[in-house]
Amino acid sequence: MTRYQFCRLCCLGTLLFLGGCVTATVDEMVFNEPTVSLGESTVVILGRRHASDYETEPDFIQCLAKHITSADDSVNVMPELVFMNALYPWFEPRTAPMRPSDLERLLQKEAVQLKLKDMKTEYMVWIDGNTVRTDSAGSMSCGIGPGGAGCFGFGTWSNDANYEATIWDFTDRQEVGRVSTSATGQSYMPAVVVPIPIIAPVQGTACDGLGDQLLEFFSINY
Incomplete structure (x- = not known):
């Protein structure tokens, strides 16, 4: 076994024993009593993007939609971009309704x-x-020497995920539910010749937690 192969085995061994650690919480969901069943209707999930330097990640929105439809394919989730294109320009960042009162005014447009x-x-x-x-x-640190190129060291970092979902009913023109989730995770990157990132799935954990709560709401509305 060469020195390089031995170092690779050491890194792989570290990967087996270390893992990105994630803790998550989901706040209690509070809903108004639904007055309309979902039936064959569609649901759309949109990310807030009301400032030039701030947006809810599109991949998180896609994750939520996939989580819901994978668990219950009877829930019809419309793709975010399809909805925004169909209703252009009313749901662009500068024009999208931010409050139920804004929704009331928007729905007055034929x-x-x-x-x-x-x-x-x-x-x-x-x-x-x-x-x-x-x-x-x-x-x-990384460098090139007589024996080849390689890196050595250890890095760690934290990721925090915080998301809130607000459900609006287009028929009653009001907010009918709200739920939030937060997740914190610690990721690592040991390097002995080759850096091996051990990523804590913070965003994925938040997606699963929020998706389960939304799924519960939409599933009971059939």
Whole structure:
């Protein structure tokens, strides 16, 4: 066994014993009593993007939609981009309704009413939040020597995910539910010749937690 192969085995062994650690919490979901069943209607999940330097990640929105439809394929989730294109420009960042009162004014437009009726969209879910990197520590150096190239060191960092889902009912023109989730995780990157990232699935954990709660709401509305 060469020195390089031995170092690779050491890294793989570290990967087996170390894992990104994630802790998550989901706040209690509070709903108004639904007055309309979902039936064959569609649901749309949108990310908040109301500032130039802030947005809810599109891949998180896609994760939620996939989580819900994978668990219950009877829930018809419309792709975010399809909905926004169909209702352009009313759900662009600068024009999207931010409060139920804004929704009331928007739904007074006949063109909007007709579009929603045509798409059979009953509920809209606003997702507000993001995942950010916080604390980081450690160091790593890489170089090229007579024996080849390699890196040595150890790094660690934290990611925090915080998301809130607000459910709006297009028929009653009001907010009918709200739930939030948070997740924190510690990731590692040991390097002995080859850096091996051990990533804590913070965003994925938040997606699963929030998705389960939304699924519970939509499943009981059939």
